[in-house]
């Protein structure tokens with residue numbers, strides 16, 4: 301928008317951006333901890349804390365709509381937050397009673413003893429979307445306000461202090477002009493702003509860059525493709541949790557799969573591809589489709605019905621990639637701060653615990669009325685003396701070990717497991733995943749072309765087809781929320797050097813090189829932003845780092861109900 305607009309403003313004590321498990325657990329814990337503080341204060345004859353005003357912004361149309369996870373959840377953090385969660389109708393699908401670790405090969409599958417990181421008996425299989433709705437209801441009942449359909453668009457910063465967030469404008473046309481339904485975003489001022497935007501958060505990225513918070517290693521990522529299928533009841537096994545990989549493909553590229561049974565004869569199937577491929581043709585969606593043609597998956601999905609599709613990136617850097625967690629006026633929680641334990645494919649309990657530790661810090665800040673790093677810095681101390689830090693410490697070299705390739709990983713793994721996460725080298729360095737991508741000319745001739753694969757429309761599907769199962773909708777007449785800084789790079793240098801890998805790594809057919817009528821024989825980039833499933837892969841994997849994912853209008857995007 302070129303003209304200045306008048307904006308409403310709002311003041312709250314604590315503002316959360318993103319209604320994921322990190323923020324929701326934090327907001328609920330904050331309310332509980334304030335109550336506890338005040339009970340103790342009353343007994344000790346000390347002044348209470350004024351009950352805080354707490355607001356959560358969520359870009360999805362309702363809480364849970366943008367949640368996508370496996371998900372088999374370690375219940376540790378939830379038990380601390382709501383000790384009787386089982387009696388309070390928490391939406392567990394099943395409790396894991398079988399934790400398999402399978403190698404899928406061209407003749408069938410081989411079951412191995414599960415390594416420690418995949419021993420998940422007693423963990424809860426959940427739809428994170430449903431779990432977030434459950435947490436959101438509890439937070440609201442405790443006095444937290446939630447605004448779904450509102451995006452955090454810009455950090456408000458005064459000097460070196462975060463003072464709040466500007467929400468996104470609504471009703472702007474594709475040329476950036478206001479439409480008849482134009483509504484300018486609000487300025488929301490807060491004593492503490494907590495960024496719980498999940499992986500590759502927009503404001504979190506701004507904060508990390510502006511305050512130079514990045515950890516010793518860069519943040520690295522995988523992309524997870526998830527499908528829910530309704531299978532033959534005879535093949536359905538309540539409590540089954542399987543992780544595995546396909547052989548011999550694992551010798552070429554690191555990947556992993558999951559299979560969890562859900563209620564109503566549903567299964568959650570997922571395939572995870574690391575975003576550090578040398579080959580620009582690497583395509584997480586295609587890998588997930590190919591895996592379904594292995595004999596066991598073919599058998600399992602025979603006669604089954606596809607119900608949902610989605611994709612999302614997962615932070616894998618771990619401890620050494622974690623940014624500094626606080627600045628004056630703001631804290632980072634959950635995946636936005638790389639809390640996910642990628643070794644265990646487990647981030648829900650880590651996100652919740654980080655949020656809870658942040659909440660305890662905020663109670664201290666409210667008590668002292670000090671929202672500078674002097675008090676907010678105790679979040680990092682709380683984290684260091686928590687089980688979340690111990691868990692991350694055990695997994696500290698996992699991401700870097702994978703980055704060195706399957707052979708190094710296999711050699712390093714025994715040392716890592718028996719030396720408390722140390723491995724052959726500690727601390728292992730990593731490079732950003734996109735820097736691994738080779739130019740086509742650097743690859744052997746037979747690897748330069750994308751491998752041909754025919755989708756059969758029964759077991760395997762194209763991206764265009766699958767996007768319809770993500771429930772994604774975006775208003776077409778709005779500025780593309782996928783901002784490409786220089787599209788000439790796409791037509792010229794990227795086309796030649798890498799063959800436009802955005803067409804491959806995006807799992808939702810957002811990017812397409814189409815003939816350019818003004819330049820005969822050349823192609824130009826067309827962005828189908830309406831297909832975007834908010835996975836953030838493009839923002840991460842682009843070799844020139846010219847793609848920036850920004851939030852579209854609030855309330856748009858995927859509908860990940862059940863995911």
Ligand SMILES: Cc1cc2nc3c(=O)[nH]c(=O)nc-3n(C[C@H](O)[C@H](O)[C@H](O)COP(=O)(O)OP(=O)(O)OC[C@H]3O[C@@H](n4cnc5c(N)ncnc54)[C@H](O)[C@@H]3O)c2cc1C
Nearest residue numbers: 318320321322359369370371372452498524634635647648
């Ligand atoms: C494919 C996949 C499989 C996984 N499997 C498992 C598993 O089996 N077990 C497990 O424990 N963990 C698993 N994880 C990890 C786990 O899901 C995450 O670690 C966890 O969800 C992180 O929680 P969070 O609250 O930090 O972020 P998220 O859960 O990502 O929530 C962030 C929320 O913020 C909202 N948001 C983002 N930006 C903005 C903005 N600017 N304005 C407003 N709202 C915004 C989003 O819409 C979203 O609702 C998996 C992750 C993926 C992607």
